[in-house]
Amino acid sequence: xxxxxxIKGFKDILPEDTPNWCRVESIAxxxxxxxxxxxxxxxxMEKTELFxxxxxxxxxxxxxxxxxxxxxxxxxxxxxxEATASVIRAYIxxxxxxxxxxxxxxxxxxxxxxxxxxxxxxxxxxQIDVELFGDDKPQSDVEVILMLVHxxxxxxxxxxxxxxxxxxxxACRPAFSKAVVDYLKGSEKELCPDCQRRMITNPLxxxxxxxxxxxxxxxxxxxxxxYLCTGCEDHFAAVKSYLNxxxxxxxxxxxxxxxxxxxxxxxFEVKSGALGAQNSLAGGGRYDGLVSDLGGPDVAGxxxxxxxxxxxxxxxxxxxxKYRTDLFIAALGQRAQKIGFMLACQLRRAGITAAxxxxxxxxxxxxxxxxxxxSSYTLIFGDKEIDEKRLELRNMNTKNxxxxxxxxxxxxxxxIIKER
RNA sequence: GUGGGUGUAGCUCAGUUGGUUAGAGUGCCGGGUUGUGGCCCCGGAGGCCGAGGGUUCAAAUCCCUUCACUCACCCCA
Numbered sequence: 270x271x272x273x274x275x276i277k278g279f280k281d282i283l284p285e286d287t288p289n290w291c292r293v294e295s296i297a298x299x300x301x302x303x304x305x306x307x308x309x310x311x312x313x314m315e316k317t318e319l320f321x322x323x324x325x326x327x328x329x330x331x332x333x334x335x336x337x338x339x340x341x342x343x344x345x346x347x348x349x350x351e352a353t354a355s356v357i358r359a360y361i362x363x364x365x366x367x368x369x370x371x372x373x374x375x376x377x378x379x380x381x382x383x384x385x386x387x388x389x390x391x392x393x394x395x396q397i398d399v400e401l402f403g404d405d406k407p408q409s410d411v412e413v414i415l416m417l418v419h420x421x422x423x424x425x426x427x428x429x430x431x432x433x434x435x436x437x438x439x440a441c442r443p444a445f446s447k448a449v450v451d452y453l454k455g456s457e458k459e460l461c462p463d464c465q466r467r468m469i470t471n472p473l474x475x476x477x478x479x480x481x482x483x484x485x486x487x488x489x490x491x492x493x494x495x496y497l498c499t500g501c502e503d504h505f506a507a508v509k510s511y512l513n514x515x516x517x518x519x520x521x522x523x524x525x526x527x528x529x530x531x532x533x534x535x536x537f538e539v540k541s542g543a544l545g546a547q548n549s550l551a552g553g554g555r556y557d558g559l560v561s562d563l564g565g566p567d568v569a570g571x572x573x574x575x576x577x578x579x580x581x582x583x584x585x586x587x588x589x590x591k592y593r594t595d596l597f598i599a600a601l602g603q604r605a606q607k608i609g610f611m612l613a614c615q616l617r618r619a620g621i622t623a624a625x626x627x628x629x630x631x632x633x634x635x636x637x638x639x640x641x642x643x644s645s646y647t648l649i650f651g652d653k654e655i656d657e658k659r660l661e662l663r664n665m666n667t668k669n670x671x672x673x674x675x676x677x678x679x680x681x682x683x684x685i686i687k688e689r
Numbered sequence: 690g691u692g693g694g695u696g697u698a699g700c701u702c703a704g705u706u707g708g709u710u711a712g713a714g715u716g717c718c719g720g721g722u723u724g725u726g727g728c729c730c731c732g733g734a735g736g737c738c739g740a741g742g743g744u745u746c747a748a749a750u751c752c753c754u755u756c757a758c759u760c761a762c763c764c765c766a
Contacts, residue, residue, distance in 0.1 A: 277758090384764070387759075387760060387761065390766085394766070463763070479762085546760080549766060573766095576766030578766085636726040665726070668726095
């Protein structure tokens with residue numbers, strides 16, 4: 270019989286790893302809550318239209334990476350490639366804007382993009398996603414960036430590289446795009462084929478190219494920061510000033526452009542050297558105008574996403590989770606097995622991790638099992654102990670053994686274990 | 690979608706210029722005198738050498754095809 274395997278680019282998260290996931294999740298909840306962010310959970314599927322309108326029809330994500338299928342009633346549905354669109358949809362749908370001026374939300378869960386998998390990139394991957402609606406002041410940019418840094422540091426990450434940039438707005442970006450195209454036309458033939466194509470489709474993407482010759486051409490290209498309108502310039506200056514005051518280290522990377530069409534003004538990214546080619550650990554930016562594009566009120570927005578798997582690969586002290594057992598019951602013989610089983614069931618109901626072997630194996634073998642399960646204590650008994658009503662309780666660390674009376678056995682074990 | 694690398698035991702990997710019954714470490718199970726774990730010693734189970742085809746007296750080894758994994762490009766978290 271042929272084995273059925275997981276889908277390419279999808280991963281099982283095994284028991285030895287799940288505690289690490291839980292740990293990071295609880296740090297996120299803790300840190301975000303102190304900034305006033307509340308958790309929202311949105312579906313992993315949406316109508317395809319939602320992503321087309323938010324992310325942009327001509328982006329790679331929408332053009333070739335989405336898992337889209339036709340439902341039985343002919344409706345086009347898509348497994349979410351990112352969370353922002355869904356959160357905005359929910360924000361609008363539940364009229365959250367009328368409940369409060371500023372809304373702070375976060376969510377976490379799986380995202381889906383049909384790319385070729387490689388290090389730090391999977392078809393199902395997980396993101397922690399943060400969104401702040403209803404405030405266009407630079408302080409909210411700073412708050413969100415600071416929270417991101419705070420969170421990553423709380424996870425134990427060091428040597429983070431924060432890069433920020435301003436992408437301009439609807440008013441000033443078109444002029445910049447044109448200037449870039451004009452500049453590139455001069456040396457069009459020296460550009461790599463990809464960049465020649467980008468010139469037409471999405472000129473700003475040329476800044477992302479890693480080809481040696483393109484990099485040297487782009488080094489002298491116009492900089493977005495020289496084309497910002499007064500509003501964008503003031504906004505960006507304020508963001509930088511606050512970050513300086515807060516001693517948040519960052520680099521301005523005027524070549525940083527982001528792959529989702531909706532970003533305006535502040536864009537930021539956190540990179541790590543531990544990741545390989547896909548070195549972007551978290552990224553986000555401002556998206557004023559997107560909420561109204563999706564049918565909501567004209568409110569500002571800013572947010573970011575953190576790659577969960579990428580974050581985990583950056584963590585320095587990742588440990589595989591081991592077994593941990595309070596009490597192992599080594600029962601010898603049929604009578605002992607029966608008593609032991611009843612005891613195990615009762616202990617578990619009392620919240621104590623109790624384990625035993627249901628087949629009547631040799632004591633040596635049961636002791637080995639107890640050791641493997643990292644048990645703190647092992648209760649040892651057979652016919653002799655039952656007849657004498659005196660059971661042996663071995664402390665596995667000290668090797669001391671004490672005698673426990675069969676009467677009130679449950680309570681005395683609970684007391685001993687809870688005292689530790 | 691395009692390249693490169695790798696596929697041998699549950700896991701990590703050896704395997705010579707093609708040559709007997711394919712190995713090690715680790716893990717798993719059992720044993721080392723009656724009922725006491727970790728260390729040590731002994732034994733056992735576990736492989737269609739990724740799959741299919743070809744060359745040859747003979748293929749894990751050489752050739753072709755294919756699949757999977759992986760890294761990189763594209764792009765992004």
